[in-house]
Amino acid sequence: MPNRRARTERVTLQDVATAIGVSSITVSRALREPEIVSQPLREKILQQVEKMGYVPDLAARALASRHSGVIGVLAPALTSHAHLSIMRGIEDRVRESNLRIQYADTRQDPEEERRQLRLFLSQHPAGILLSGLHHLDGTHDLLSRPSCPVVQIVDLHMMPTGMAVGINHRDASATAIRHLISCGYRRIGLIGGTRDIRSERRQEGYSQAMQEAGLADPLLMAWEDAFTSVQLGCQLLQRLKAQVPDLDCVFCQNDDLALGALFEAQRLGLQVPDFGICGYNDLGFSAYCEPALTTVQVPRFEMGYRAIDLLIRAVNGEQPPTAPIDLGFEIVERGTTRRRS
Amino acid sequence: MPNRRARTERVTLQDVATAIGVSSITVSRALREPEIVSQPLREKILQQVEKMGYVPDLAARALASRHSGVIGVLAPALTSHAHLSIMRGIEDRVRESNLRIQYADTRQDPEEERRQLRLFLSQHPAGILLSGLHHLDGTHDLLSRPSCPVVQIVDLHMMPTGMAVGINHRDASATAIRHLISCGYRRIGLIGGTRDIRSERRQEGYSQAMQEAGLADPLLMAWEDAFTSVQLGCQLLQRLKAQVPDLDCVFCQNDDLALGALFEAQRLGLQVPDFGICGYNDLGFSAYCEPALTTVQVPRFEMGYRAIDLLIRAVNGEQPPTAPIDLGFEIVERGTTRRRS
DNA sequence: CTGTTAGCGCTTTCAG
DNA sequence: CTGAAAGCGCTAACAG
Numbered sequence: 001m002p003n004r005r006a007r008t009e010r011v012t013l014q015d016v017a018t019a020i021g022v023s024s025i026t027v028s029r030a031l032r033e034p035e036i037v038s039q040p041l042r043e044k045i046l047q048q049v050e051k052m053g054y055v056p057d058l059a060a061r062a063l064a065s066r067h068s069g070v071i072g073v074l075a076p077a078l079t080s081h082a083h084l085s086i087m088r089g090i091e092d093r094v095r096e097s098n099l100r101i102q103y104a105d106t107r108q109d110p111e112e113e114r115r116q117l118r119l120f121l122s123q124h125p126a127g128i129l130l131s132g133l134h135h136l137d138g139t140h141d142l143l144s145r146p147s148c149p150v151v152q153i154v155d156l157h158m159m160p161t162g163m164a165v166g167i168n169h170r171d172a173s174a175t176a177i178r179h180l181i182s183c184g185y186r187r188i189g190l191i192g193g194t195r196d197i198r199s200e201r202r203q204e205g206y207s208q209a210m211q212e213a214g215l216a217d218p219l220l221m222a223w224e225d226a227f228t229s230v231q232l233g234c235q236l237l238q239r240l241k242a243q244v245p246d247l248d249c250v251f252c253q254n255d256d257l258a259l260g261a262l263f264e265a266q267r268l269g270l271q272v273p274d275f276g277i278c279g280y281n282d283l284g285f286s287a288y289c290e291p292a293l294t295t296v297q298v299p300r301f302e303m304g305y306r307a308i309d310l311l312i313r314a315v316n317g318e319q320p321p322t323a324p325i326d327l328g329f330e331i332v333e334r335g336t337t338r339r340r341s
Numbered sequence: 342m343p344n345r346r347a348r349t350e351r352v353t354l355q356d357v358a359t360a361i362g363v364s365s366i367t368v369s370r371a372l373r374e375p376e377i378v379s380q381p382l383r384e385k386i387l388q389q390v391e392k393m394g395y396v397p398d399l400a401a402r403a404l405a406s407r408h409s410g411v412i413g414v415l416a417p418a419l420t421s422h423a424h425l426s427i428m429r430g431i432e433d434r435v436r437e438s439n440l441r442i443q444y445a446d447t448r449q450d451p452e453e454e455r456r457q458l459r460l461f462l463s464q465h466p467a468g469i470l471l472s473g474l475h476h477l478d479g480t481h482d483l484l485s486r487p488s489c490p491v492v493q494i495v496d497l498h499m500m501p502t503g504m505a506v507g508i509n510h511r512d513a514s515a516t517a518i519r520h521l522i523s524c525g526y527r528r529i530g531l532i533g534g535t536r537d538i539r540s541e542r543r544q545e546g547y548s549q550a551m552q553e554a555g556l557a558d559p560l561l562m563a564w565e566d567a568f569t570s571v572q573l574g575c576q577l578l579q580r581l582k583a584q585v586p587d588l589d590c591v592f593c594q595n596d597d598l599a600l601g602a603l604f605e606a607q608r609l610g611l612q613v614p615d616f617g618i619c620g621y622n623d624l625g626f627s628a629y630c631e632p633a634l635t636t637v638q639v640p641r642f643e644m645g646y647r648a649i650d651l652l653i654r655a656v657n658g659e660q661p662p663t664a665p666i667d668l669g670f671e672i673v674e675r676g677t678t679r680r681r682s
Numbered sequence: 683c684t685g686t687t688a689g690c691g692c693t694t695t696c697a698g
Numbered sequence: 699c700t701g702a703a704a705g706c707g708c709t710a711a712c713a714g
Contacts, residue, residue: 010463012691023701028693038699055463059409060691062400063706070443079429081422088420091446102411102443105432122351122396230626256626263631285571285597290604353707364685369709379683401707404690686713691706698701 011054020048031056062124070102071311072120074113075131076196078105080227081256081283082300086131086153089304097312099126108196110139117142127151127311132198149314151307155201156324163314164324165306167298169198172329173205176278176296177251179331181213183338185249185276189220191236191261192253193228199253202280206251219244228253233260234267241268249276249337255283258293262336277336291335299327352395361389372397403465411443412652413461415454416472417537419446421568422597422624423641427472427494430645438653440467449537451480458483468492468652473539490655492648496542497665504655505665506647508639510539513670514546517619517637518592520672522554524679526590526617530561532577532602533594534569540594543621547592560585569594574601575608582609590617590678596624599634603677618677632676640668 017024022041030037030045037045062068073090075083087103094101104120106113117139120128128146131153133139143150143162151163157170180188190206192199203221210216222240226232233252237260241247252258258279265272272291279286279295286293306325314320333339358365363382371378371386378386389395403409414431416424428444435442445461447454458480461469469487472494474480484491484503493505501507521529531547533540544562551557563581567573574593578601582588593599599620606613613632620627620636627634647666655661674680 010691013693014691024691025693025702026700029700032693036699041699055459057404057691058464059400059403060706061693063398063404063708064691064693066693066706068400079425079432081425084420084422084425091420095446100443100445102441104441105436118396123399230629234629259626260629263629266631285600288571288575288601288604290607351707354709355707365707366686366709367684370684373709377683382683398707401690402709404692405707405709407690684714687711688709689711690709693704693706695704696702698699 010057011052012057013054016045016048016052016054019052020044066124067126068124069098069126070100070123071127071129071308072123072125073101073103073129073131074106074116074120074133075103076106076108076113076133077227078103082254082281083131085281085283085300086304086307089301089306090129090308091304092301093305093308093312099312099315108194114139114142121147124148126315129153129307129311131307132196149311149320151311151314153303153307154324155198156326157201158197160324163310163320165303165310165327166324167327167329169201170205170208172296172298173202173251173280174209175205175329176280176331177206177209178212179333179340180249180251180276180278180337181209181215182340183276185338186215187217187220187244187247188215188249188251188276189222189240189244189247190251190253191222191233191240191257193223193232193257194225195223202253217244220247228257230256230260230263233257233262234264235260237261237264238268241270248274249278251278251280253280255279255281255286255293255295258295258336259285259289262289262293272336273338276338279336282332286332287334289336294334294337295332297330297332299329302327351398352393353398354395357386357389357393357395360393361385407465408467409465410439410467411441411464412468412470412649413464413466414442414444414470414472415447415457415461415474416444417447417449417454417474418568419444423569423595423622424472426622426624426641427645427648430642430647431470431649432645433642434646434649434653440653440656449535455480455483462488465489467656470494470648470652472648473537490652490661492652492655494644494648495665496539497667498542499538501665504651504661506644506651506668507665508668508670510542511546511549513637513639514543514592514621515550516546516670517621517672518547518550519553520674520681521590521592521617521619521678522550522556523681524617526679527556528558528561528585528588529556529590529592529617530563530581530585530588531592531594532563532574532581532598534564534573534598535566536564543594558585561588569598571597571601571604574598574603575605576601578602578605579609582611589615590619593618593620596620596622596627596634596636599636599677600626600630603630603634614677614679617679620677623673627673628675630677635675635678636673638671638673640670643668 013024104116127149154166222236282297354365445457468490495507563577623638
């Protein structure tokens with residue numbers, strides 16, 4: 001049956017095979033496992049592939065092989081700055097592989113999370129990356145016997161099972177607060193946006209350190225259920241300052257909040273760093289503010305990079321590490337806080 | 342042949358069909374075009390689908406229907422802030438559809454752009470969104486007879502063919518500069534990062550307006566081949582000020598540059614708004630700086646939203662608009678520039 | 683409105 | 699090292 005397909009110009013494996021006079025499976029192999037095809041034949045095939053402009057049909061490949069070559073990434077806030085840094089790591093690592101990424105935003109909604117996860121899991125993904133799961137409970141059953149490698153980016157305090165990278169946000173936060181206390185601040189406020197697992201851990205760390213020092217006071221906290229932003233930082237500092245007139249420092253759940261707090265402090269006539277500001281995440285701008293922002297450096301790029309790296313290694317059959325990978329954190333002292341006395 | 346598949350637990354269309362005693366195509370139809378299946382049967386099917394936890398295999402669907410349900414988005418700088426706003430619009434619009442997005446980063450590299458575009462085009466995409474193509478020439482042949490709807494987000498000055506949304510960056514830029522001149526600034530500098538098509542148009546607008554006013558001077562421009570960032574804004578303002586001591590204003594190619602310029606101006610002891618700063622893009626923080634940032638508002642969210650909207654309509658067989666959609670711009674006067682005299 | 687038939691393009695067996 | 703046969707799970711096209 002020569003030339004079965006006249007209507008479409010898609011070049012198929014069969015077309016290439018026929019052109020050379022081999023069978024399609026050989027062409028397939030020359031493309032996927034070059035070493036098992038004899039040198040001369042391989043070269044001839046690859047040349048012909050080039051010449052005819054053949055490109056594999058990934059749908060057909062996925063159907064036949066049950067492996068789509070797509071890594072699904074589930075994030076609670078895909079278009080947040082925090083995720084942006086992770087995404088840079090992801091894209092950087094995935095670039096040299098032949099896998100592709102498909103992102104899905106769960107919008108911090110457990111149901112959406114579950115839905116998206118099911119969707120991914122049922123589509124022969126090469127792997128799945130779960131970033132900061134909102135409600136692990138709801139998705140737990142789906143992950144108990146996954147059909148592909150799964151890596152999580154999480155708060156290590158949660159003792160994740162399976163492959164995971166992350167940091168301990170509770171420790172990071174507590175360490176930051178202890179640092180602020182050692183700088184002489186006493187009425188240290190906390191401002192934050194929508195509360196997810198990580199921000200709750202951070203709050204725990206804050207509360208713990210404040211209690212240790214006998215400085216805890218529920219009035220010192222201000223939250224708003226919204227994405228963190230410069231705008232929100234302004235609002236929350238304003239609110240907190242009204243609530244606690246002798247406030248002398250704010251610990252912000254994110255650097256953009258801290259930037260807002262910095263601007264608002266100027267407007268309120270507060271003298272930084274006598275009034276201290278500490279951020280979280282060390283975003284790109286933080287070192288270049290005036291004064292530069294003291295913050296907790298969290299290796300977000302590495303989180304993305306390492307997570308995909310783990311996934312790719314697992315896809316290639318490597319033995320995964322047995323324990324979660326702790327990427328650590330660092331308090332970066334800059335101009336918005338006083339020097340330690 | 343009952344129970345052909347014992348090894349895998351994947352529930353197939355056939356499984357559902359057999360369970361009810363209809364043919365698989367009917368189940369398929371009940372799922373995709375509910376209205377053409379009789380009410381009682383449809384309900385029975387949907388119920389059984391739910392009960393058995395059936396989820397369609399998108400690879401099989403894509404292979405059979407030549408329609409993957411995936412929209413490919415090609416962006417020159419996927420993880421930039423500028424793209425982030427577009428991405429928000431994209432995700433917002435796509436959420437209510439049953440399509441998914443797959444992003445690819447071309448890294449401003451024409452070859453990579455071409456490679457990625459080919460990859461997408463050969464995978465039965467539902468549609469393709471091209472954002473700020475770097476080298477249209479190189480990809481032009483691939484787009485001349487596309488197998489799916491294609492929408493571009495571009496500078497309208499380029500007179501794109503096919504569906505497109507965008508603004509005229511040249512006009513926006515020239516308008517901004519004329520505004521700055523009308524505020525009394527004379528030695529207006531221009532700073533920018535990596536030059537792409539849009540930034541070149543913006544420079545044209547700048548140059549044109551400066552020439553009209555007899556103020557042009559090549560010394561007034563500073564570029565660096567890097568992503569725009571707060572850091573870069575600091576560096577470039579420093580460089581420019583050294584180069585042009587009587588500089589009295591900077592027009593920044595992006596708000597993050599402008600934010601850097603604002604901080605650097607403080608460090609250099611320049612008095613804003615006697616020293617004027619104007620940004621571009623009206624990013625989220627711009628209204629909340631101290632002083633708040635004068636900028637050119639470009640509707641990036643809308644660009645993403647409208648682009649995907651066009652694509653989805655086209656996928657659904659709607660007649661596309663004949664002309665590119667101009668989303669317009671607006672000069673937003675805020676505290677970093679003097680009032681018009 | 684529902685069913686039958688025939689693949690989509692590729693890869694997995696299992697043979698040579 | 700290469701090939702033949704047999705689908706992967708779904709849908710288009712045409713009947714009934």
